[in-house]
Amino acid sequence: MVPRYIAHLDMDAFYASVELLRYPQLKGRPVVVGGRRRSAQESADDGTFATLRGYTGRGVVTTSTYEARALGVFSAMGLMKAAKLAPDAILLPADFDAYRKYSGLFKAAVREIAPQVEDRGIDEIYIDLSEGVAASAAEGAPDPWARARALALDIQRAVREATGLSCSIGITPNKLLSKIASELNKPGGISVIRPDDVRGVVWPMAVRKINGIGPKANAKLEKLGVRTIGELAQKDAGWLVEQFGRSYGAWMYRVARGEDDRPVVTWSEPKSISRETTFEDDLHPVRDRPRLSKIFTDLCLRVAGDLERKGYAGKTIGIKIRYDNFHTVTRDLTIDRPTQDAKTIRRAAGECLKRVPLDRRIRLLGVRVGTLSRPGLAQEVSDRSLFD
DNA sequence: TCTGGGGTCCTAGGACCC
DNA sequence: TCTGGGGTCCTAGGACCC
Numbered sequence: 001m002v003p004r005y006i007a008h009l010d011m012d013a014f015y016a017s018v019e020l021l022r023y024p025q026l027k028g029r030p031v032v033v034g035g036r037r038r039s040a041q042e043s044a045d046d047g048t049f050a051t052l053r054g055y056t057g058r059g060v061v062t063t064s065t066y067e068a069r070a071l072g073v074f075s076a077m078g079l080m081k082a083a084k085l086a087p088d089a090i091l092l093p094a095d096f097d098a099y100r101k102y103s104g105l106f107k108a109a110v111r112e113i114a115p116q117v118e119d120r121g122i123d124e125i126y127i128d129l130s131e132g133v134a135a136s137a138a139e140g141a142p143d144p145w146a147r148a149r150a151l152a153l154d155i156q157r158a159v160r161e162a163t164g165l166s167c168s169i170g171i172t173p174n175k176l177l178s179k180i181a182s183e184l185n186k187p188g189g190i191s192v193i194r195p196d197d198v199r200g201v202v203w204p205m206a207v208r209k210i211n212g213i214g215p216k217a218n219a220k221l222e223k224l225g226v227r228t229i230g231e232l233a234q235k236d237a238g239w240l241v242e243q244f245g246r247s248y249g250a251w252m253y254r255v256a257r258g259e260d261d262r263p264v265v266t267w268s269e270p271k272s273i274s275r276e277t278t279f280e281d282d283l284h285p286v287r288d289r290p291r292l293s294k295i296f297t298d299l300c301l302r303v304a305g306d307l308e309r310k311g312y313a314g315k316t317i318g319i320k321i322r323y324d325n326f327h328t329v330t331r332d333l334t335i336d337r338p339t340q341d342a343k344t345i346r347r348a349a350g351e352c353l354k355r356v357p358l359d360r361r362i363r364l365l366g367v368r369v370g371t372l373s374r375p376g377l378a379q380e381v382s383d384r385s386l387f388d
Numbered sequence: 389t390c391t392g393g394g395g396t397c398c399t400a401g402g403a404c405c406c
Numbered sequence: 407t408c409t410g411g412g413g414t415c416c417t418a419g420g421a422c423c424c
Contacts, residue, residue, distance in 0.1 A: 034392085060392055075424090081389045094392095121395085121424040214422045247398070248421095276393060316416085326391070330418060366393085 005148040006264065007114075007127040008170045008178035009155065011106065012187035014123035015063035017165050018102050019092050023049075030068035030089035035059040035079055049090045052083040058278060062094050066187065099123075102163050109162035113155050118264045126175050127155070128264040145171070145192055152190045176260035177202065179211045198258040203230030210255055217244070232256040269372070273312065274320075275302045276366025282324045285358035292365065296353075297346055299367040304342035307369060311376075313338035314369035317348035321356055322364035331355045338373050345369060 011017070015033040020026055032052060059079045071086040082089070103122045111117050116128035133148050140147040152169040159167050170181025172193040180202065184191040193201055207229055208218045224243065226232050233256035241249035254260070277299065283292055307313060318332030331352035339345060349367050 058390090058392080062392080076391080078389055078391060081391095084389070124424070212422070216421060245399085271396065272394095274394065278392060318417095328419085332417065334416060364392090 001261075002130070003144075004173050005129040005133045005144065006172060006174050006178050007129050007148070007152055007155075008175065008182040009110065009125050009127060009159075010168050010170075010182045010186070011123040011159075012166045012168060013063055013065050014102075014165070015094060015099055016065045016068075016092075018098055019095075020065070021164055022098075023092075026090055028067065029065075030071055030073070030086050031065045031092060032061050032068050032073060032079075032082060032086070032089050033064070033092050033094050034062040035091055035093060049092070051087065052079065052089045052091050053087040055079050055083040055091065058280065064089075102165065105162045106159045106165065106167070109158040110155055113158055114151065116264050116266060118266060126178065126264050129171070145194055149190055149192055156188075156190070174258075174260040175262055175264070176211065176255055177258050180205070180209055183209075195258070199230070202258055203228060203233060205229050207232055212251070212255070217248075220244075229256055270310070270312065271372065272316075272368055272370035273303060273306050273310070273314070273372070274318075274366055274368035275299045275306070276320060276364060278322070278364045279362070282361035282363045284361050292362070295365055296349070296367070297342075299365065300346040300349055301342045303367050303369055304340055304345055307340035307372075311374055312372045313340040313375045314372045315339075316370040317345055317352065318368040318370065319349050319352045319356070320364070320366035320368065321362055324361040324363055326363070328364075329356055332368070332370070334371065338371070338375065339369075340375065 016031050019031065019033060026049070035055070035057075057079075061073060061075055061077045061079060061082050063075060064073045064082075068082075068086055068089050071089065073082045073086050073089060079091070099122055107117060107119070107125060110125065110127060114127045114129055114132050116131070118126040120126060129148050129151050132151050133144050136147045136151070137144070140150065148171045152171055156167060156169060159165065166188045168182050168186045168188060169190045170178040170184065170193070171190070172178045172181050173195055177193050177198070181191040181193045206218075206227060207213050207221050210229065213221070220243070221227075221232065226235065232252060235253075235256075237250065237253040240252050243249060244252060277295065279295075285292065315336075315338045316332050316334045318330055320328065320330045322328045333348050333352050335344070335348055345367065
């Protein structure tokens with residue numbers, strides 16, 4: 001197996017940093033992006049900004065600047081709680097069109113230098129630097145890791161020139177370790193973990209640092225007396241499989257040793273497209289039926305619009321309902337032919353809705369279309385089989 | 389102080405077919 | 407009439423990620 005040089009690039013406080021490009025006067029202040037459309041945020045025209053003080057209603061922090069994080073305000077935190085911790089922090093509404101624009105800019109800048117890029121959402125990518133590292137062997141440093149670091153520095157510079165934004169980069173032999181490494185020197189850092197560094201650098205870390213070990217697995221590991229990645233690496237494979245199942249247990253055994261051979265994937269087909277919305281106030285299935293019905297139809301229209309714009313049709317129509325107690329149920333229905341038609345989606349979603357208990361208030365409604373195909377291509381295939 | 393919106397992958401049971 | 411195993415599709419839920 002040829003050694004690989006894989007980078008993980010993470011934009012620093014991405015949404016908040018894009019906002020600071022627009023409002024440079026907020027630099028150095030705690031700023032939070034998030035919240036719901038409108039609410040307390042129709043300011044800025046007169047040069048003043050809304051703060052978190054007295055915020056009421058739903059919504060979570062999407063991104064906070066490092067100044068806000070210093071006050072204990074992090075992503076996914078409820079805004080009411082954030083308001084208690086940092087009442088004077090500036091609250092800005094999310095502007096996803098702007099973030100998508102800057103996302104496209106930074107990714108294009110990276111691809112100019114290293115074309116093997118895997119999308120991991122709006123503000124993160126993996127980059128396979130192996131070819132670039134090999135190509136610079138003649139004129140660069142003798143140590144390939146030093147040449148990889150030089151490439152990362154070029155990439156950081158290109159991203160800054162294209163967007164005015166900073167990013168952090170981790171470089172290691174695989175995606176698993178690079179994801180860990182990019183967090184080590186935030187913001188603006190470049191961190192390298194060589195194979196020999198796994199014991200010294202990675203093993204003392206909490207298991208939760210591993211991408212794929214979430215709150216549940218973390219709690220279970222803790223109960224089993226496993227806190228660090230090194231402690232996880234001491235457990236034998238059979239025991240892990242007993243505790244966590246065949247697939248997950250075997251995966252844990254490998255990642256604890258820093259092993260991961262997943263390739264950098266530059267393109268993949270989407271599996272599903274969905275829209276969902278959380279209501280300002282919980283709605284009652286009977287009393288608020290007209291409103292719910294309108295929202296339901298709108299969601300179907302938006303999903304249909306997404307499908308058409310992206311050139312997909314889907315066979316599996318699904319709905320999602322979250323009750324006031326946060327319990328969530330899903331139902332789906334597979335229809336005969338792929339569709340991107342809002343009425344067809346609405347009809348199938350309506351059938352799904354009949355199978356779900358409507359005996360308490362609802363806080364969220366969602367519509368999803370899966371088992372996707374590209375309508376044009378599907379047609380060609382079936383045409384061909386007609387004549388075979 | 390209750391917890392957004394968009395996804396992926398895995399598991400597991402039952403239907404159905406060979 | 408009973409037995410059985412494998413493969414695939416459908417559905418529901420859950421963990422996890424950004």
